[in-house]
Amino acid sequence: MAFTDITLEQKQRALHELRDIKTQFADRHWFPGTSGNLSVRVGEYTPEDFHFAITASGKDKTVNTPEDFLFVDAAGKPSERTGLKPSAETLIHCEIYRLTGCGAIFHVHTVFNNIVSELFHERGSIPVKGVELIKAFNIWTEDAEIDIPIVPNFAHIPSIVPHVTEKLNPQIPGIILRNHGIYAWGANAFEAKRHLEAFEFLFEYVYRWELLKR
Numbered sequence: 335m336a337f338t339d340i341t342l343e344q345k346q347r348a349l350h351e352l353r354d355i356k357t358q359f360a361d362r363h364w365f366p367g368t369s370g371n372l373s374v375r376v377g378e379y380t381p382e383d384f385h386f387a388i389t390a391s392g393k394d395k396t397v398n399t400p401e402d403f404l405f406v407d408a409a410g411k412p413s414e415r416t417g418l419k420p421s422a423e424t425l426i427h428c429e430i431y432r433l434t435g436c437g438a439i440f441h442v443h444t445v446f447n448n449i450v451s452e453l454f455h456e457r458g459s460i461p462v463k464g465v466e467l468i469k470a471f472n473i474w475t476e477d478a479e480i481d482i483p484i485v486p487n488f489a490h491i492p493s494i495v496p497h498v499t500e501k502l503n504p505q506i507p508g509i510i511l512r513n514h515g516i517y518a519w520g521a522n523a524f525e526a527k528r529h530l531e532a533f534e535f536l537f538e539y540v541y542r543w544e545l546l547k548r
């Protein structure tokens with residue numbers, strides 16, 4: 335679909351949601367050292383053709399400015415003329431939208447998500463069993479056990495993308511880059527936030543449990 339077919343109201347709603355989430359996550363110190371990126375999809379979707387608003391690269395995400403976001407297409411290219419550079423990790427967002435058709439994707443670096451990814455990278459996933467917050471992923475099985483996929487981290491972002499393609503599990507709305515951070519997504523910003531908060535709770539739980547066992 336052409337970017338011009340998306341209404342101004344839809345675009346403004348996406349930008350408003352992103353600003354709101356960015357402010358809330360900044361209050362939690364979830365953007366240390368300019369890390370992290372956020373996106374919200376707008377308009378109609380097919381796996382090959384969609385647009386989303388994403389944070390501009392390298393900004394201090396703890397402050398709000400008129401130059402925090404831009405719109406890009408399914409190839410990660412700006413949807414309209416702009417001097418802003420999309421997040422360096424835009425291609426990972428593109429791939430998650432292509433694979434899942436979700437409506438929002440949030441990426442943060444935390445000490446807990448980094449440490450647990452390092453602890454379990456040889457296994458290729460982080461196992462979590464029987465914790466109530468697994469229900470935040472809409473998994474209601476008694477004593478559910480989930481595996482949160484871990485993919486390798488490379489400085490060259492396009493090299494990460496095939497690993498996301500291979501490891502993404504549609505039942506689990508998140509994937510961790512080893513010693514880098516989590517990508518969590520959902521049908522909309524509300525759901526993606528719920529998922530991200532649940533993942534971070536589980537990572538802290540796993541971290542503390544591993545410590546207690548040793």
Ligand SMILES: CSC[C@@H](O)[C@@H](O)C(=O)COP(=O)(O)O
Pocket residue numbers: 367368369370371389390391392393420421422423441
């Ligand atoms: C400055 S450390 C973090 C970056 O390398 C990257 O991983 C990140 O999350 C933010 O990159 P950005 O290009 O601002 O979206």
Ligand SMILES: [Zn+2]
Pocket residue numbers: 369370371423441443514515
């Ligand atoms: Zn990152």
